[in-house]
Amino acid sequence: xxxxxxxxxxxxxxxxxxxxxxxxxxxxxxxxxxxxxxxxxxxxxxxxxxxxxxxxxxxxxxxxxxxxxxxxxxxxxxxxxxxxxxxxxxxxxxxxxxxxxxxxxxxxxxx
Amino acid sequence: xxxxxxxxxxxxxxxxxxxxxxxxxxxxxxxxxxxxxxxxxxxxxxxxxxxxxxxxxxxxxxxxxxxxxxxxxxxxxxxxxxxxxxxxxxxxxxxxxxxxxxxxxxxxxxxxxxxx
Numbered sequence: 065x066x067x068x069x070x071x072x073x074x075x076x077x078x079x080x081x082x083x084x085x086x087x088x089x090x091x092x093x094x095x096x097x098x099x100x101x102x103x104x105x106x107x108x109x110x111x112x113x114x115x116x117x118x119x120x121x122x123x124x125x126x127x128x129x130x131x132x133x134x135x136x137x138x139x140x141x142x143x144x145x146x147x148x149x150x151x152x153x154x155x156x157x158x159x160x161x162x163x164x165x166x167x168x169x170x171x172x173x174x175x
Numbered sequence: 176x177x178x179x180x181x182x183x184x185x186x187x188x189x190x191x192x193x194x195x196x197x198x199x200x201x202x203x204x205x206x207x208x209x210x211x212x213x214x215x216x217x218x219x220x221x222x223x224x225x226x227x228x229x230x231x232x233x234x235x236x237x238x239x240x241x242x243x244x245x246x247x248x249x250x251x252x253x254x255x256x257x258x259x260x261x262x263x264x265x266x267x268x269x270x271x272x273x274x275x276x277x278x279x280x281x282x283x284x285x286x287x288x289x290x291x
Contacts, residue, residue: 068217098279107179107266107282108218151217160230161206161270161278165217 066091070152070166077173080141085169087152088134096155097135098163099128101148108151142173177201179283181267187289193255196286200248200269206230207244208280209252210266218266224250225272257290264288 067090077083089097096115100108112121114130121128125146127138137150149170153163180199188194200207206225210218221240223231226247235242239258244250254261264287268280 100282105284105287107268107285110279110281113277113279153217160223160225161280162220162223162231163218163280165219167215167217 066154066156066164068152068154068164068166070150070169072169073167074170075172077139077142077171079143079173079175082138082140082142084139085137085150085171086134087137087166089152089154091154091156091164093157094154095157095159097130098153098155099135099137100151100153102151102168103148111150139171142171144173144175147171147173179267179269179281181265181283181286183286184284185287185289187291188257190259190290191256193253194257194288195251195253196265196267196288198250198252198267198283200250200267201281203271204269204281205247205272206270206278207250208268208270209242209250210268210282212264212266212285214263221252254288257288259290262288262290 069088071086099111102108112128117132125140129136149168151168153165182197208223209221212218221235222242224244227244242252264285266285267283270278270280
């Protein structure tokens with residue numbers, strides 16, 4: 065069974081304090097790994113897709129990386145507006161774009 | 176470009192009542208998904224459509240949940256009768272096409288259902 069585990073469950077940072085969120089996964093074969101951001105009361109917002117180990121994607125203060133067993137979302141010099149829940153999802157090989165999501169990491173950035 | 180639209184945004188019902196949710200996907204997106212997100216959890220796929228055909232409904236509780244996507248555009252998800260454990264946010268998402276090389280899913284704002 066495909067599994068996605070995100071850690072930590074919650075993370076509190078001071079503005080400007082860089083850190084990383086982890087997404088470890090167990091899947092028979094990986095077609096892609098997705099990162100989403102979810103604000104309270106809203107649907108998930110697409111951030112990145114990673115397809116192969118060693119791949120990196122960047123967007124503003126966020127950088128996502130992928131290995132064969134896990135992905136990291138690095139947040140550099142975060143701002144309060146980066147506060148949100150970050151969700152990771154895997155797309156197994158052979159699936160019809162059926163994503164399996166982790167529970168998410170709730171990030172709070174204090175000014 | 177308009178995003179995925181859902182209505183209503185909020186719904187409160189008594190247990191054993193019925194409820195329906197509506198979704199309008201991004202124009203031109205052939206694939207439509209319904210997810211259930213319970214508080215503190217990630218979204219769980221309920222049903223997936225490609226145009227007006229069902230691709231996957233393996234996690235849909237078919238004794239009480241039903242969904243349709245007539246004409247391959249809008250979709251409705253129905254619960255009848257509702258149970259307390261159905262309280263959740265119901266998210267609709269759409270993507271370009273199952274055959275596309277890049278097929279990111281884009282989500283609507285969701286409908287928050289409370290069953291009393």
